[in-house]
Amino acid sequence: AQSVTQPDIHITVSEGASLELRCNYSYGATPYLFWYVQSPGQGLQLLLKYFSGDTLVQGIKGFEAEFKRSQSSFNLRKPSVHWSDAAEYFCAVVRGSQGNLIFGKGTKLSVKP
Amino acid sequence: NAGVTQTPKFRVLKTGQSMTLLCAQDMNHEYMYWYRQDPGMGLRLIHYSVGEGTTAKGEVPDGYNVSRLKKQNFLLGLESAAPSQTSVYFCASRTGQSRFTDTQYFGPGTRLTVL
Numbered sequence: 001a002q003s004v005t006q007p008d009i010h011i012t013v014s015e016g017a018s019l020e021l022r023c024n025y026s027y028g029a030t031p032y033l034f035w036y037v038q039s040p041g042q043g044l045q046l047l048l049k050y051f052s053g054d055t056l057v058q059g060i061k062g063f064e065a066e067f068k069r070s071q072s073s074f075n076l077r078k079p080s081v082h083w084s085d086a087a088e089y090f091c092a093v094v095r096g097s098q099g100n101l102i103f104g105k106g107t108k109l110s111v112k113p
Numbered sequence: 114n115a116g117v118t119q120t121p122k123f124r125v126l127k128t129g130q131s132m133t134l135l136c137a138q139d140m141n142h143e144y145m146y147w148y149r150q151d152p153g154m155g156l157r158l159i160h161y162s163v164g165e166g167t168t169a170k171g172e173v174p175d176g177y178n179v180s181r182l183k184k185q186n187f188l189l190g191l192e193s194a195a196p197s198q199t200s201v202y203f204c205a206s207r208t209g210q211s212r213f214t215d216t217q218y219f220g221p222g223t224r225l226t227v228l
Contacts, residue, residue: 004155009153032213032214034216036219042221042222043117043203043219043220043221043222044156044203044205044219045219046216046217046218049214049216051213051214090155090156094212094213098158098161098169098171098212099144099207099209099212099213099215100146100158100161100171101156101158101205101217103155103156103157104155105153105154105155106153106155
């Protein structure tokens with residue numbers, strides 16, 4: 001069965017520091033992977049998605065993610081974090097039979113001034 | 114173009130009461146989904162619809178019913194609310210062109226508390 005694991009429940013980084021959020025997936029075939037961000041009290045917004053081709057995917061707000069098949073990972077990165085990036089981040093994989101998303105449990109990002 | 118909207122934004126119910134959550138999208142999307150979000154659990158699929166007049170069960174359907182009488186609307190009903198249904202409910206929609214590559218667009222959520 002498809003599953004997504006986000007090992008870090010909560011991460012705190014200083015403003016201006018780099019960021020990496022981890023995501024590991026379990027999927028038998030080619031995974032279709034997404035990263036969403038949820039600001040406090042808001043819905044989910046798509047940051048980026050990976051289907052095939054280049055393993056480094058660029059998204060909105062300066063985020064990127066790298067797909068590594070050998071490690072079953074799809075980690076999200078940002079070179080310099082801004083205070084407005086404080087939010088919860090969800091990694092997800094498409095469930096083929098229904099087209100719905102299987103989400104990880106999320107990583108909450110706090111940003112120190 | 115409002116995208117995906119949800120009504121109401123907040124609601125408090127007593128155990129045993131019923132209510133309906135409304136999701137509306139103006140993007141002419143075929144597929145619509147209801148998820149619930151609980152702390153430390155991520156989002157889990159309750160029910161979904163692949164088109165007007167169709168509904169299907171997701172991962173956690175018990176205690177909920179849904180209807181899709183119009184393409185743009187997807188209703189989630191709680192017939193007899195229980196405290197375990199305290200959660201944040203999100204609606205999402207996608208075009209239906211590709212189940213793998215479609216982007217799902219989410220509404221702002223409904224925060225439901227059952228006392």
